[in-house]
Amino acid sequence: MMETLQALAEPNRFHIVELLRDGPRPVGDMVHRLGLRQPQVSKHLRVLSDAGLVDVRVDAQRRIYALRPAPLKELEVWIERYRRIWEGNFQRLDGVLQELKAKEKKRGGTKR
């Protein structure tokens, strides 16, 4: 989980993941799109690969990278849990506020 986040925290790596979302790509294509040097791109791809975010296959002379959905799925579950916990809190707070508003109205409070 943490490895996934750390891998994604670097903007170029995040960009690579975004590119791969549309389908597998050869390294050369990503070098071109990112405007980075090949060794830099390869280094980023290695980090992503170590984090299990990408897979590589060799096709003739080309190394083609593809996204692995599992870590992203895991991340999604985790983010959803965080959001749900707080959304649950805030929905209950909505309920408390409705009650406070009604009480204030009944008291004839002049405050808005």
Next chain:
Amino acid sequence: MKNSGALKVTTPSDREITMTRAFEAPRHLVFEAWTKPEFVKRWLYGPDDWRLSVCEMDLRVGGAARFVWRHGDGQEMGMSGVFREITPPDRLVFTEIWDDDWTGGEALNTLVFTEHAGKTTLNQTVLYSSRAARDGALKTGMEDGVAVSYDRLAELLRS
């Protein structure tokens, strides 16, 4: 129940996490619901199988806060804090430190309540004290310190 607005979570800096949420109520009421234990207990307890079993707030600058969440299976999580700034109805600042210190030190909560046309927008930011704190928070699944914006990440995951 009517949901006043979507919860937005962002990471404005590498030590912060901010949540933004709109409420259909004037801010003095949102402030009250956030600072009076009898109200706080009714909503700030996380997933359904948890309870906020201890909620003490000595609402004055330098005053202590104490929260203990208890799970149905007996598990407990405690957090203590100190109020640093209390400016009803627009600002509340308090420290937080968890009993098992999973954030690796004290964090600072800043709540800003802004009102427009009878609706309140709450901006709730947690500032962790160090990189260690940030990493501790990451380990337990609190999003923080990631240079990727939460929204961008959410967008990525949605597709």
